[in-house]
Amino acid sequence: MADISISEQDFLIFREYFYRKTGIHFETNKRYFVDKRLVERIKETGATSFQNYFRMVRFEASGTEFQSLVNIMTVNESYFFREEYQFKCLVNSMLSEITKNKTDKAPIRIWSVPSSSGEEAYSIVIYLLEHWPDIDKWDIEIISSDIDTDILNRARQGIYSPRSVQHLPPELLKKYFKPSGAGYQICDDLRQAVEFTRVNLMDVDDVRAYRGFDVIFCRNLLIYFDDVSRRQAAETFFDALKPNGFVCLGHSESMSRISSLFKVRKFPEGIVYQKPEVNK
Numbered sequence: 001m002a003d004i005s006i007s008e009q010d011f012l013i014f015r016e017y018f019y020r021k022t023g024i025h026f027e028t029n030k031r032y033f034v035d036k037r038l039v040e041r042i043k044e045t046g047a048t049s050f051q052n053y054f055r056m057v058r059f060e061a062s063g064t065e066f067q068s069l070v071n072i073m074t075v076n077e078s079y080f081f082r083e084e085y086q087f088k089c090l091v092n093s094m095l096s097e098i099t100k101n102k103t104d105k106a107p108i109r110i111w112s113v114p115s116s117s118g119e120e121a122y123s124i125v126i127y128l129l130e131h132w133p134d135i136d137k138w139d140i141e142i143i144s145s146d147i148d149t150d151i152l153n154r155a156r157q158g159i160y161s162p163r164s165v166q167h168l169p170p171e172l173l174k175k176y177f178k179p180s181g182a183g184y185q186i187c188d189d190l191r192q193a194v195e196f197t198r199v200n201l202m203d204v205d206d207v208r209a210y211r212g213f214d215v216i217f218c219r220n221l222l223i224y225f226d227d228v229s230r231r232q233a234a235e236t237f238f239d240a241l242k243p244n245g246f247v248c249l250g251h252s253e254s255m256s257r258i259s260s261l262f263k264v265r266k267f268p269e270g271i272v273y274q275k276p277e278v279n280k
Contacts, residue, residue: 004042006035010050023202023229037072071150078119081167086248087127089269094246098214101244107139109213114221115146118155119164121194122186145199152196158186201233210240220250234259243277
């Protein structure tokens with residue numbers, strides 16, 4: 001097979017298409033990353049050129065190849081207890097307000113997006129079990145979502161490298177994990193405590209089913225979006241939350257610069273964003 005190259009125009013055409021479908025915008029300095037992975041997929045499918053491949057992606061009814069593209073184009077890097085102060089804020093401040101204001105015994109619902117390989121969602125479970133005194137009084141539902149189907153399968157398996165668990169206290173590593181090859185696998189009870197689902201935040205049909213959450217963790221995703229996509233994501237989170245529900249963003253992200261829908265809440269452990277109660 002002849003060498004396949006991606007021209008400047010090819011890159012711009014693909015970048016615009018991928019952005020419209022996912023909200024993720026590749027800066028010009030990411031071109032080597034994008035070109036390399038595009039060429040991988042072109043060769044894998046047996047296409048003879050970018051034009052031939054791109055035509056196939058756009059008109060493939062099943063969307064299978066586009067999902068393969070998404071899986072190799074998205075960055076998935078996480079570790080347990082990342083930005084731990086927000087987990088402290090969850091158990092010490094947010095949940096106290098949520099339970100105080102609840103008028104029913106419906107489960108407390110938490111959405112972690114993007115899932116990546118599951119470290120954040122499993123960290124939430126561990127933190128609740130270890131540090132929330134009311135854990136036995138309430139049912140908890142934890143949904144963890146990502147656009148990448150490969151990474152979701154990895155999250156369900158729950159197998160992690162020593163690097164992923166390096167910030168866990170040794171006693172928690174021993175309590176909740178078992179050795180697996182050169183790494184560790186999280187215990188079955190915790191794997192069953194999280195539901196992993198595929199979602200594209202830019203797809204209105206995908207996100208319509210996500211409603212009634214008390215807390216949303218969306219950390220270090222919006223940095224890959226432009227202003228338009230960030231606003232759309234903020235509106236999605238607003239619709240997904242119950243009144244008085246909370247959104248946690250990454251330390252370098254600010255909802256105040258994205259949307260006026262939320263009010264800023266400054267807790268002792270950190271800043272989060274809250275959906276105002278109706279008519280208040």
